[in-house]
Each structure stands twice: as C-alpha cells, then as structure tokens.
Amino acid sequence: MNNIHPSLQVKVVVAVAALVLAVLASIITVNIAYQQRQMREDFQSSTNVLANTVYNSILYPMAIGDSETIKQQMAEIEKDGDSTRVHVFGFDKLVTYTSESKKIDKDLSAEINSPQLAKALNELLATGKVPGTGFDEEKDGIHYLSLLRPLLNEKRCHHCHGASRPVLGGVLISQKSESMFQALDSIRTKNILVGILGGLIILLTIFFLISKLVSRPIHQVISGLNAAVWAVSDASNETAAVSAKIARGTSSQASAIEETSSSLEEIFAMTRQSAENASRADQLMNDVERSAIDARDSMGQLTKSMEDISSASEKTQKIIKTIDEIAFQTNLLALNAAVEAARAGEVGAGFAVVAEEVRSLAKRAADAAKNTAALIEGNVKTIQIGADLTIRMGSEFTEVSRNISKVGNLVKEISSASQEQAQGIEQVNHAVADIDRVVQENAANAEQAATTSERMKNQSRHMVGFVNGLIALIDGRAKDGETGEDNEATVESKLERKHSKELHI
C-alpha cells in the first residue's frame, strides 16, 4: 500500500496549527468584533453627541417658529460638506428642513436605504420611540451611520401644531462613516496580519520544540524499547522452549517417579514381608535353638544312656563271660560227668547222656554266651560307636546350637535390619510420594510456565508490532511497506525466520 503516513511531528504540528489557527481566528474575530463594536460605539457616541447638538440647536427655533434660523443652520451644515446630513421631517415623512437643500419637501423614505431604519422611522412616527442604536446606511457608495430623534408634540407645541398628533415628526441625522469603515478595514487587516505572523511564529516554535523536546527523546526511547522488546521476544522464545522442555522432562520425571513410587511400594511390601519372614525366622530360629539345646541335652542324655548301655553291656559282657566261664565250667563238668558216666558204664550211660546234654547245653550256652558276648561286644562296639557318634553328635549339636544361635542372631539382625529397611523404605516411599507430588506440581507449573511463556512470546510479538507502529507513527513512514494493520503479521514472519535460523544453528 502506498498510503501516506505523516510523522507524529507533522501530525502534532498540523493539529496544533489547526488549533492555533482556530484560536487565533477566534481571538482575531473576537478582537475585530470588539474593536468594531468599540469603534462603532465611539462613532455612535460622537454621532449621538452630534445628533443631540443638532436636535437641541433646532429645537428652540422650531419652538418659536424661527424657521429662518433653522434654515441657516441647515445651510451651515450643508456648507461643511457631505460628512453630515440632517433632515427634519414631518409626520408625513416630507422633509421640512434639510442640510441638502434639493431634498426639501421630498419624501424622506426615498432617502433611506436601510430597511431597519425605514422600520424605525415608521415606529418613530407611530409611537415617538426610537432605538438607542444607529443604523448603517450606504448611499451612493458611501457609508453613513444614521440616528433618529423624535419631535414629540409637547404642550408648548400645541399652539402651532394642535394636540391631535402625539408625534410631529423627527430629525434624521446621518454622519458619514467611511472613515470608521476604513479604520475597521485597517484594523481587520492588521489583526489578520498579526494573527498570521503570530501563528507562523507559534507554529515554527512548536515545530522546533517538538523536534527538540519530544521527537528526539521519543526516538531514543523507541530505540531502547525496540532493543528491549526484541530481547524480551528472544528471551520469551527461549523461555517458552525451555519451559516446554522442562514441562516434558518434568512430565517424564513425574511418570518415572510414579513408577519408582509404585516399585518402592512393591519393595516396601516385599521388605515388610521379608521383615515379617525374618521375624518369623527369628522366632523359628529361637525355636530351633531351643530344639538344638534340647537336642543337645537329649544327646547328652543319649550319650549318658549310651554310656549306661555301654556300661551295662560291659556288665552284660562280664555276665556273659561269667556265663561263658560257667558254660565252660559246665562243659568241663559235663566232660567230667561224661568221663565219669563213661566210667560208670552202663549205669552211667544215662548219666553220660545227661552229661552230654549238659555239655551240649553248656556248649550251646557257651555258644550263646559267645554269640551273646559277640553280640554284646558288637553292641558295645556299636554302642561305643553310637556313644562316640552321640558325643560327636552332641558336640556337633553343640556346634549346631552355637551356629543356630549365631544364625538366630543373624536372623534377628536381619529382622531388625529388615524392619529398619522397611521403615526406611516407607520413609523413602513417603519422600518419593512427596517428590511425586512436587514433581506433579512442577510439571503443572512447567506447563503453566510454558503457556505463560507462549503468551509472553505472543505479547512480545504484539509489542514488537506496537513498537514498529510507534516508529511508523513517529517517523511517519511504514517500514518495509508495513502499515498499522499488517505490522503484526510482518513481525510474526520475522520472528518465525529468526526462530528458524536459531533452529538451524
């Protein structure tokens, strides 16, 4: 668009010029009107004085019927030239006395060129009243100020004029007002010239003052403002991008923390479970320890029993040995019996059989004793082994019990550690929940910051547009073909280009 955009200075000067011209025109008009009115009043005052003088001068001669004196006075006035005209007229508007001798007995209406004056004349003849002001007349291209004075039919006039008419006529005094109009024209011309000159001086002064005191500082402010606005725009862009990143990061962080929180919940549950298990294990270990102690005691008793068995077996072995010795002795006896029986022959045959049987029993007893001894010995050995094993087992049980005690302590420590860990995890879980809430708030704040940054970016674009508009307003030109309407779009495209460059970089 090729619209003309005058600068602010020109606009202000034009506006001020219009205002100044209007004020000056008003002042000049009022002044001229005042001076005209003043001059007119002065002139009318002098005309009034003249009218009164003429009126009073003719009043007495008229009162005494001295028409010659009046005629002489009129002749004197006529002799002075045409600056003053006096017409004394009757109720029929016919001129009785006049300073223009050729107008005698003529109708005064023909001498009047002002409708207002003609109306005032009729009013005068009807009522005897006249307005206080004069009337402007132009006759033969010459301006006159005319005044009317009534000739009332007073009592002293009744002798000659009777009493039937209230108004006998009047006096029309006209004074040339050319000099007044010339003076008014001169005053008007001088006023206008002075006004134009004063207006020009005021306009030049205003132009200079605006340039010096307004435009230059505004330009400086605009430069600073422009730089600041672009900086704010860049900063808002960066802030918007960073805010968006923060928002995204915070969102991811929030979800990660949420996952962490749920994991921690699970860990907490597991840890609590472990703590409970550890506690239960501790209790079990206590039971085991008590069982181990009981077992150790039982093993001690077993060992003692085994020792008792061993001792009993040794005693049994001794008994068996005794039995074996008895069996041996029996056998020996049986042998002896047999021998004896054999000796006894037939009589001893039976005995021999008994002796054989006894020897067989003794043998069997010896065998049984041997077997028993062997068994007992085996038992003793076994018992010894068992006792040794029991002893070893007892010591092992003792070791086991000690270890179980250690394990129990460890389990206790584990249990307390698990509980502490559960408490710690619970605290961590609370902390994570707090972090989660804070992160959620941070995410929301980051999103709000991103939104605010976006709005700020838009506002900065608007501000750039406004600054460009202000520059165009001050400088009176649209940069790069901008106008007030498409400033914002151009700024938008500039910012987009700038943003693209930054992305490429």
Place this chain on the structure above:
Amino acid sequence: MLIFSFSSSTGLVGTARSEDQRKYMGSESCKECHSAEYDSFKQFNKKAHSFKSLTVLKKGLSAGELEKCYECHTTGYGQEGGFRSELETPNLKNAGCEVCHGPGSLHAETGDPKDIKGKLNAKDCEVCHNSERINAFKYKPLVYGGAH
C-alpha cells in the same frame, strides 16, 4: 384663550358694527393714507406674514384647530366682513392693521381719526399676545416700540 380673545374682539367689533356697521377692508386700504406705516408694517411686522405659518402648518391640523389659528393669524375671522378663506378673502389672510385698530371701512370712508381706534394699549394686544404665548414665542407686542 383664543376663544376668550375672540369673544372680546367680537364684543368690540359687534359694538362697532351695531353702531357704525364698520367692516374689514384689509391693510391695502390703509396704504394710500398711511403708506409709511404700511410699508414699515409690511416690512418689519411679523403679523403681515402671519398666514404663511398657517400654510406651512395647516397640513397637520384638524379643521377645528385651523379655525382657532385663523382667529389670530388672519384679519377678522368669524366676524362680519372678516376673513373667510384664502380664496374668498385673500386681502384678509394675514393679521393686518385692522386686527389691532378694528374694522376700518368707516375710517376709510370718512378719513376721520375718530372713526378708528388710534391709540392702543397692552390690553388690546393681549387678545392674541397673552402671557403664555409671549413666554412661548417671545412675541412681545411692540405697542410702544413702533410696530409700524
């Protein structure tokens, strides 16, 4: 006042008329014998031109007002042989000698000074020149100043 003076004048003339049947003749009748007085009267006395005021002023007057004017501005208006109109009695249209001296027909006929009022005094003038008019117009009668 005019009516009063008219009545007085009427009485005076009425007496003369009833006695002598004297009539108004006009000032021209006096000229032959009293030429010097006549000339002086015509030249200097305003009465000799008194009708002129009426010709100027009569346009604004009613008939009644004009008749009152005739009583002092003409000779013998309203009396036998007196002024009737400018056309009928042009010789009586101004206030002539007979206004003050009375109708002169007998005197003109006899030439006897006794037939006319010769000696005048201020009262004779007050018929028209009353004090009000004197104050208004300064027309003090010149009875002793030599009006003619």
